[in-house]
Amino acid sequence: MSTISPNQSIGLTTISRTVASLAVGMVHTLERAVVGEGRTRTARGNAWEAVCADRARAEQRAELERLVAELAAARAAARDRREARTGQPVS
Template structure:
């Protein structure tokens, strides 16, 4: 006697997952056709872009901190004169 796994009823979640998966495949296929395989962004591309954006944001914040520190130093110099 072979045991069989109980069959799962097709529920809303399963249908939703299948629909989202099919839509994602369709969008990916259209994107590849329109822009070409070599120009499709990957997760690695997105991660690298996020890394570069974080670096630029940190550099801008550091520059602002330096500018504020210079303004405070000039103000102290003027007050002490």
């Protein structure tokens, strides 16, 4: 930890860092008081939420791809039935 000698002045960066540090401490304390000790956000919690969101998006994407494949198969089957009835390819 650095110390300031009597002849050194406190610079703008020192004040900014001090204010930022105090603000972060205050927000952290306020969050613990408002939401409770067990429910504060952590890096691990944020990472887990991101993993869960990625999994949910992947599941939604897979479901959409499955529905599109079903729709394409149904259209192909309908086209094949029309061709079989008329004896001519349908464009």
